[in-house]
Amino acid sequence: MADSYKVTVNGQHQLTVEPSEQTTLLEVMEQAGLKPHYHCRNGFCGACRVQLIQGEVSYLTDPLAFIRPGDCLACCCTPISDVEIKQ
Amino acid sequence: MRYSTFNQNQVNPLHEPMFFGNPVNVARYDQQKHAIFEKLIEKQISFFWRPEEVDVSRDRVDFQGLTDSEKHIFISNLKYQTLLDSVQGRSPNVAFLPIVSIPELETWIETWSFFETIHSRSYTHILRNLFTDPSEVFEDIVINTEIQKRANDISKYYDDLIFYTQLAQTLGEGEWEIDGVKHVVNLRELKKRLFLCMNSVNALEAIRFYVSFACTFAFAERDLMEGNSKIIRLIARDENLHLVSTQQILNLWQYGKDDPEMQEIAEELRDEARNIFMSAVAQEKEWAHYLFRNGSMIGLNEEMLCQYVEYIANMRMEALGFDAPFEQRSNPLPWMNKYLVSDNVQVAPQEAEITSYLVGQIDSEVSVADLGDFEL
Ligand SMILES: [Fe+2]
Numbered sequence: 001m002a003d004s005y006k007v008t009v010n011g012q013h014q015l016t017v018e019p020s021e022q023t024t025l026l027e028v029m030e031q032a033g034l035k036p037h038y039h040c041r042n043g044f045c046g047a048c049r050v051q052l053i054q055g056e057v058s059y060l061t062d063p064l065a066f067i068r069p070g071d072c073l074a075c076c077c078t079p080i081s082d083v084e085i086k087q
Numbered sequence: 088m089r090y091s092t093f094n095q096n097q098v099n100p101l102h103e104p105m106f107f108g109n110p111v112n113v114a115r116y117d118q119q120k121h122a123i124f125e126k127l128i129e130k131q132i133s134f135f136w137r138p139e140e141v142d143v144s145r146d147r148v149d150f151q152g153l154t155d156s157e158k159h160i161f162i163s164n165l166k167y168q169t170l171l172d173s174v175q176g177r178s179p180n181v182a183f184l185p186i187v188s189i190p191e192l193e194t195w196i197e198t199w200s201f202f203e204t205i206h207s208r209s210y211t212h213i214l215r216n217l218f219t220d221p222s223e224v225f226e227d228i229v230i231n232t233e234i235q236k237r238a239n240d241i242s243k244y245y246d247d248l249i250f251y252t253q254l255a256q257t258l259g260e261g262e263w264e265i266d267g268v269k270h271v272v273n274l275r276e277l278k279k280r281l282f283l284c285m286n287s288v289n290a291l292e293a294i295r296f297y298v299s300f301a302c303t304f305a306f307a308e309r310d311l312m313e314g315n316s317k318i319i320r321l322i323a324r325d326e327n328l329h330l331v332s333t334q335q336i337l338n339l340w341q342y343g344k345d346d347p348e349m350q351e352i353a354e355e356l357r358d359e360a361r362n363i364f365m366s367a368v369a370q371e372k373e374w375a376h377y378l379f380r381n382g383s384m385i386g387l388n389e390e391m392l393c394q395y396v397e398y399i400a401n402m403r404m405e406a407l408g409f410d411a412p413f414e415q416r417s418n419p420l421p422w423m424n425k426y427l428v429s430d431n432v433q434v435a436p437q438e439a440e441i442t443s444y445l446v447g448q449i450d451s452e453v454s455v456a457d458l459g460d461f462e463l
């Protein structure tokens with residue numbers, strides 16, 4: 001089992017995710033008391049878009065919103081490496 | 088290039104652009120150029136709902152208890168939404184179907200527009216419950232100057248594209264004089280009009296509903312007009328999907344994943360696209376001003392609404408690769424989110440907390456006596 005992944009938000013918040021729990025990036029940010037943007041929480045509105053500066057994510061639900069290069073949809077993806085994101 | 092309802096030429100839809108290629112012939116989805124549209128169709132159909140299933144009967148009492156300024160806010164918003172869905176219930180079909188070239192997008196357009204007609208029917212459902220005769224409300228939509236201003240901006244890009252498509256499909260390319268006005272018709276000009284129209288529709292789906300949504304959900308926060316709020320939540324969920332589809336189309340063009348000429352046009356007309364969006368933002372702020380001219384409502388005022396419009400506009404513009412034009416980075420109306428979460432509206436009807444949602448075929452007021460001899 002891999003160790004937990006580090007999630008860096010806006011270059012200042014250091015959060016951790018247990019790979020086995022498949023927590024979405026949105027939930028990770030909320031659990032840390034941050035106020036990320038969201039609407040549908042289901043991958044079809046794109047409101048939760050964040051910049052994925054470094055690292056990789058995998059999608060838990062098939063996103064319908066267009067994912068521009070360098071972005072990811074926080075509500076439906078989970079990190080699969082240490083990641084750095086910006087919102 | 089006359090339109091044909093069944094193009095007899097053999098064409099490979101996998102090599103067709105989204106628009107202005109060959110007309111679609113076989114409606115087939117086993118192979119797709121842009122699979123996203125088939126996914127959007129599936130999602131949209133899974134959202135199917137009927138206005139009549141939402142019990143709005145308690146709203147009538149609530150409405151009578153509203154102040155005059157609150158009534159103005161509530162009814163004006165319904166009028167504006169009625170305008171928006173009147174346009175959207177027909178225009179994607181009329182404007183885009185004659186020029187679409189891939190079957191999955193053709194069917195998405197029809198599915199999208201059909202859901203807008205559900206929205207239109209839901210406004211009648213709401214208004215019939217509030218007024219014995221809702222004619223006055225409907226009739227004002229074409230007279231009211233505040234609504235007219237918006238109607239003009241919303242319909243003009245559609246109308247222009249439709250007119251040029253008609254010229255191209257009957258007269259062909261060339262310079263044509265119609266009613267004393269000269270029109271240059273060629274493929275490039277048509278594509279430019281399509282691009283501007285798609286941006287205008289995108290702005291409509293992206294922000295034009297949100298002032299109205301915010302007012303509706305502000306009433307719901309006070310446990311008022313909850314039937315209406317349930318309907319608007321269903322509408323908001325659909326609108327999100329529509330928005331994603333126009334964002335997909337604009338991004339596919341922009342990233343050169345469809346018609347290369349559309350990528351050029353997207354670059355050439357980028358400022359105009361931005362202006363279309365910014366003028367929609369300005370109009371929405373003016374709308375907020377009009378709504379609150381007779382007084383505010385509890386929990387919401389013009390300033391907060393304008394901040395919310397800016398907050399949403401930033402998000403929407405970034406989705407197309409524009410820089411966020413406004414300072415407003417935090418959500419000024421955090422309670423809005425709980426009405427926009429899709430799961431909350433998907434809860435099974437029998438669950439207690441949403442008793443008035445989907446009351447089914449039986450009216451909530453029906454008493455046992457009304458059932459007569461029916462064996463219970
Ligand atoms: Fe609609």
Ligand SMILES: [Fe+2]
Binds near residue numbers: 203325329
């Ligand atoms: Fe829509």
